[in-house]
Amino acid sequence: TIKMENITETRERLINISQDGRGADNFRISLPAKWLRDMGITYDKRSVKIVYDYVKKTILIEKI
16 A cells, blocks of 8 residues: 555756846746646646745645
8 A cells, every 4th residue: 555645756847937018027837637636626627836935945736
């Protein structure tokens, strides 16, 4: 039996950086569709909570 809480998958990504018409930077990253489908993200249910940890320098995304 496999314990699901111990299964992880890692992928490396580049962050896309662009500027809007006023010169403000925009940062975007693509997430694998497989992960989002597993989280239950759909067109109708796509709200997430994003938590940034200033000490660990990590970002956590949780479905709400």
